[in-house]
Structures are given as structure tokens and as C-alpha cells.
Amino acid sequence: MTDDQVRRTLDAVWRIEGARIVAGIARIVGDVGLAEELAQDVLVVALQQWPRDGVPDAPGPWLRATAKHRAIDVVRRRARYAEKLAVLGADTAERDRTDELVDDLDDHIGDDLLRLMFTAAHPVLSTESRVALTLRLLGGLSTDEIARAFLIPEATAAQRIVRAKRTLATNGVEFSMPTPAETAERLGAVLGVLYLVFNEGYAATSGTDWMRPSLCREAMRLGRVLAGLLPDEPEVLGLLALMELQASRLPARTDASGRPVLLDDQDRRRWDRLLIRRGLAALERAESLGGGRYTVQAAIAACHARALSAADTDWTRIGALYEVLAYIHPSPVVRLNQAVAVGKAGNPSRGLTIADALAAELRRYPQFPAVRGELLAQLGRTAEAAAAFRRAAELTRNDGERALFELRAAVLESGS
Amino acid sequence: MRYLTLLRGTHSTTPPPPELMAAIMALGEEATKSGSLLDTSGLAPSAAGARVSLSAGELTTTDGPFAESKEVISYAIYEVNAKEEAVEWASRFLKVHRDLWPGWEGDVDVLKLFGPEDFPAP
Numbered sequence: 001m002t003d004d005q006v007r008r009t010l011d012a013v014w015r016i017e018g019a020r021i022v023a024g025i026a027r028i029v030g031d032v033g034l035a036e037e038l039a040q041d042v043l044v045v046a047l048q049q050w051p052r053d054g055v056p057d058a059p060g061p062w063l064r065a066t067a068k069h070r071a072i073d074v075v076r077r078r079a080r081y082a083e084k085l086a087v088l089g090a091d092t093a094e095r096d097r098t099d100e101l102v103d104d105l106d107d108h109i110g111d112d113l114l115r116l117m118f119t120a121a122h123p124v125l126s127t128e129s130r131v132a133l134t135l136r137l138l139g140g141l142s143t144d145e146i147a148r149a150f151l152i153p154e155a156t157a158a159q160r161i162v163r164a165k166r167t168l169a170t171n172g173v174e175f176s177m178p179t180p181a182e183t184a185e186r187l188g189a190v191l192g193v194l195y196l197v198f199n200e201g202y203a204a205t206s207g208t209d210w211m212r213p214s215l216c217r218e219a220m221r222l223g224r225v226l227a228g229l230l231p232d233e234p235e236v237l238g239l240l241a242l243m244e245l246q247a248s249r250l251p252a253r254t255d256a257s258g259r260p261v262l263l264d265d266q267d268r269r270r271w272d273r274l275l276i277r278r279g280l281a282a283l284e285r286a287e288s289l290g291g292g293r294y295t296v297q298a299a300i301a302a303c304h305a306r307a308l309s310a311a312d313t314d315w316t317r318i319g320a321l322y323e324v325l326a327y328i329h330p331s332p333v334v335r336l337n338q339a340v341a342v343g344k345a346g347n348p349s350r351g352l353t354i355a356d357a358l359a360a361e362l363r364r365y366p367q368f369p370a371v372r373g374e375l376l377a378q379l380g381r382t383a384e385a386a387a388a389f390r391r392a393a394e395l396t397r398n399d400g401e402r403a404l405f406e407l408r409a410a411v412l413e414s415g416s
Numbered sequence: 417m418r419y420l421t422l423l424r425g426t427h428s429t430t431p432p433p434p435e436l437m438a439a440i441m442a443l444g445e446e447a448t449k450s451g452s453l454l455d456t457s458g459l460a461p462s463a464a465g466a467r468v469s470l471s472a473g474e475l476t477t478t479d480g481p482f483a484e485s486k487e488v489i490s491y492a493i494y495e496v497n498a499k500e501e502a503v504e505w506a507s508r509f510l511k512v513h514r515d516l517w518p519g520w521e522g523d524v525d526v527l528k529l530f531g532p533e534d535f536p537a538p
Contacts (some may be wrong), residue, residue, distance in 0.1 A: 008498065008500045009500050009503075009504070011498065011500065012496075012497075012498055012500035012501040012503070012504045013504055015496075015497055015498075015501055016450055016452070016501065016504065016505075057511070058511075059504075213532070214497075217495065220451070220495075221451035221452070221495065222451065223451075224448070224449075224451035225449060225450065225451045228448060228449030228450075228451075229449070250532070251532060274454060274455060274493065278454065278455075
């Protein structure tokens with residue numbers, strides 16, 4: 001193997017093992033920032049030894065064993081320091097802790113990874129720090145990759161990670177599982193980070209940098225890891241289903257020249273059947289476990305995934321699901337989507353009633369007049385519909401969207 | 417990016433050792449929990465299948481078994497960031513065969529599925 005091949009093999013093995021190694025070290029040393037630095041040391045050792053001695057037959061266990069030794073060295077050094085202090089009257093609690101922690105890293109992989117996820121998405125951190133730290137510690141992304149993914153300077157990304165580690169340290173956040181009372185909120189924070197990462201990638205319909213769309217894949221991968229760790233949590237499966245079902249449409253969401261294609265106009269033969277099948281299976285399990293807001297959103301996405309053509313879409317069911325979603329997660333945008341579904345299900349006057357109730361809240365939201373325009377057009381109130389689309393065109397900041405709204409208005413005004 | 421792996425092995429008159437089957441299940445679980453393994457299945461012997469061929473404008477259907485010296489035993493689909501990652505999983509599967517079924521020989525074809533990265537936006 002050339003050095004370059006060794007390097008690429010190490011990268012591949014690290015992608016499989018990295019998060020577990022960081023998590024295992026963090027349990028021993030009790031600090032994720034330090035754990036990440038020690039994990040980097042392990043990489044350096046491998047980079048020195050593997051090209052010389054060859055890639056180990058079992059590279060994963062090799063990396064874990066090396067990591068364990070590094071971590072234990074650190075803890076022993078601390079213990080010796082504590083002993084010296086003890087002579088001077090300080091306590092020796094640190095030393096007692098050492099022995100119980102020195103098990104094989106393999107014994108705790110699941111719990112360690114889960115702790116790492118909860119810690120990286122800890123509520124003491126800002127949302128952007130949670131995202132950066134999760135991608136760094138769990139996704140193994142470099143600072144440069146995080147920067148490119150979020151269209152920020154590398155220094156900003158580096159700063160977010162440094163600040164996040166410092167915040168965890170200064171707030172005395174322990175590398176531990178949340179208490180049962182905290183679990184729901186803390187799990188919600190983890191899911192929130194994953195969905196944010198996914199949407200950041202999903203919103204990037206164009207752009208030349210491959211890092212942005214790859215955020216969708218990374219969020220799904222972490223969702224699968226989490227589903228492996230918590231197989232009976234309905235919302236973990238609900239979010240995974242939602243991401244897989246939405247991502248199944250990625251290949252059809254842009255045309256050959258990179259322009260966005262609306263759902264109704266997409267070539268459904270290009271939808272990713274493997275992701276649809278996986279998403280539907282995860283959804284079924286999430287629903288059987290009780291579901292939640294992500295599960296309901298996944299159920300809506302599933303209505304589209306199941307429809308072989310836009311005309312086959314079960315809009316009645318989508319409308320009913322939005323009603324449920326508006327109940328468990330109230331939001332005017334959810335209500336507006338419900339209005340669209342009710343209209344498409346053949347009841348535009350009821351859709352208009354639902355939409356009109358949102359006038360105050362969505363005054364500046366371009367989709368609001370656009371939805372009203374659609375419903376008014378369905379009802380044959382052409383002049384009002386055209387005026388609504390004109391209003392939508394005024395409000396939007398997106399050039400492509402404005403052109404679309406103006407075209408709709410012009411067609412309605414010409415009476416054709 | 418996605419890779420399809422096809423495991424081929426020599427015909428065997430004895431069933432695989434139960435320890436090997438257990439190790440394969442454990443490895444499959446690990447690959448699933450790492451978020452990489454999207455789909456996999458073992459394949460029945462080609463005697464249970466058929467081959468449809470087109471040659472010189474003529475379609476013919478032949479029942480298995482196929483004449484190849486090795487049978488395709490299983491397939492897997494991985495979502496990974498680099499070919500080396502799929503190669504690593506394939507190597508791990510062959511290593512458990514090596515360690516738990518002496519004498520068995522086989523190979524894994526690691527094939528890339530076309531993805532958006534193969535058709536860059538203009």
C-alpha cells in the first residue's frame with residue numbers, strides 16, 4: 001500500500017470508529033474537549049505507524065486500544081498529581097475513580113455514543129454551537145468542512161467549536177446521561193440539531209460545493225446511529241422517517257440546469273425507492289410506538305411518497321394530518337399548509353376560511369397571499385386571485401418565485 | 417455515495433459453521449448501527465433462480481444453477497463517504513469468514529452506484 005492508500009484507509013476506518021473513540025475517551029477522562037484532542041493524537045500515532053508497519057488486521061480494535069491507553073495515561077497522571085496533593089491533605093477521590101473506568105472501550109460503546117450526542121447538543125450551548133459540535137464530534141467533520149457546509153469562514157467555525165467546548169467546561173457539564181426527568185427535553189434537543197443539519201442541506205438546491213447537500217446524508221446517518229441506540233423512541237424513528245422520505249425526492253428536486261422543480265412537476269421515477277422503502281418502514285414503527293410531531297410530518301411526506309403521480313395524492317389524509325400537527329405543534333405555517341391540502345382535497349372554500357384566519361399572523365409572509373390566490377382561483381374568483389398573486393410577488397425576496405407569482409397573476413388577468 | 421457489494425464464494429457441501437453465521441449477524445448489526453448499511457440480504461443458490469439472455473436478437477431463459485465456479489451468496493448496499501469505507505466493510509466480512517470457516521474462499525465485488533456526485537450540476 002502506498003502512503004496515500006494508507007491515509008485513505010485510515011480516513012475510512014476513522015469515519016466508522018471516530019465517534020465511538022471520542023465517546024469512549026470522554027467517559028474515561030470526563031471531558032469531551034480533551035477527548036477530542038486525545039482522539040486526534042491517536043490519529044497521528046496511526047499515521048506514523050501504519051505506513052511503516054502496515055494497516056493492522058483489525059484496525060478498529062487497534063485504534064480503540066491505542067485510544068484507551070492514551071486516556072488511561074491522562075487519568076493516571078492526574079491521579080499521581082492528586083496523590084501528591086493528598087500528601088498535602090487534598091482528597092484522593094480522583095484515584096478511586098480511575099480503576100472502575102479502565103474497562104475495554106468496547107464494553108460501553110452504545111452508552112458512550114449516546115452520552116456524546118446528548119453532550120454535543122447540550123442546552124447550555126447556542127444552537128449553532130450544538131450543530132458545529134455535533135458535526136465535529138459525531139460526524140467527524142473537519143472545521144473546514146463545517147465552514148463550507150454552512151457558508152461561514154473557517155475561523156468562525158473553529159471559534160464556535162472552541163467556544164462550545166469552553167462553555168461545556170465552564171458550566172461543569174458532565175459527560176453523563178440526562179436524568180429521566182430531563183430525557184424528553186434533551187432528546188428533543190438532539191433531534192432538533194439533526195433536523196437543522198438536514199434542512200440546511202435540503203435548502204441548498206443549488207451551489208457548487210458538495211458539502212452542503214452532503215449535510216442531508218450526514219443528518220440521516222446520525223439519525224440511523226441514534227435509531228440504533230434508541231430503537232424504541234418513536235420520535236427518533238419519526239425524524240429518521242421524515243428525513244429519508246424527504247431526501248428520497250432530492251434527485252428530482254432540480255432540473256438538468258439546476259433550477260428547482262415543484263413537487264407536482266417532479267419526475268417521480270427519479271425518486272429514491274430505497275429511501276422511500278426505509279422511510280415507510282421507520283414511519284410504521286414510529287406510529288406503532290406512539291409518534292409525535294416528527295412522526296406526523298413523516299406521515300405527510302409518506303402521502304407524497306406513496307402517490308405514483310401527483311394526481312394520486314391523498315390530499316384528504318394530508319389535510320387531516322396537518323390538523324393533527326397543528327394541534328401538537330401549533331404554528332400558522334402549519335395551518336397554511338392545512339389550507340392548501342384542504343383546497344387540493346376539493347374544498348377550496350373551507351381552505352380559504354382556514355387561510356383567512358391567519359391574515360394577522362402571516363401578513364408579511366409571501367406564501368400567504370400565494371395560497372389565498374390558489375384557493376380563490378379554484379373558487380373562480382379570478383380578479384381577487386390575481387390581486388393575491390400580485391401581493392405575493394411584492395412580498396417575496398426570491399427572484400424565481402416572484403417571476404412565478406407574476407406569471408400566475410398575468411394569466412389570471414388575461415382571463416385564460 | 418452508495419456502493420453495492422456482492423459476495424461470491426466457492427460451492428460448499430457443508431453448511432457454514434454457526435459461529436460464522438453469528439459473527440455475520442453481529443457485523444451486519446454493527447454496520448447498520450453505524451448508519452452505513454442500508455440494505456442487505458443473503459441469496460438462495462442459483463439453482464433456485466434463472467437467467468434470461470439476449471443474444472443475436474434471441475431471448476432465452478435458462479433455469480439455474482449457473483455454471484460459474486463461485487455463487488453469489490449475498491448483497492449489501494452501503495451509504496459511505498469514500499470507496500475505502502465500503503472496502504473496509506467488505507474486508508471485515510471476509511475476515512470473519514477467514515477466521516471462522518477455514519478453507520473457504522471467496523471475493524467481494526465493491527461496485528459504485530451512480531449518484532448525484534457523478535452528474536455535477538452545470
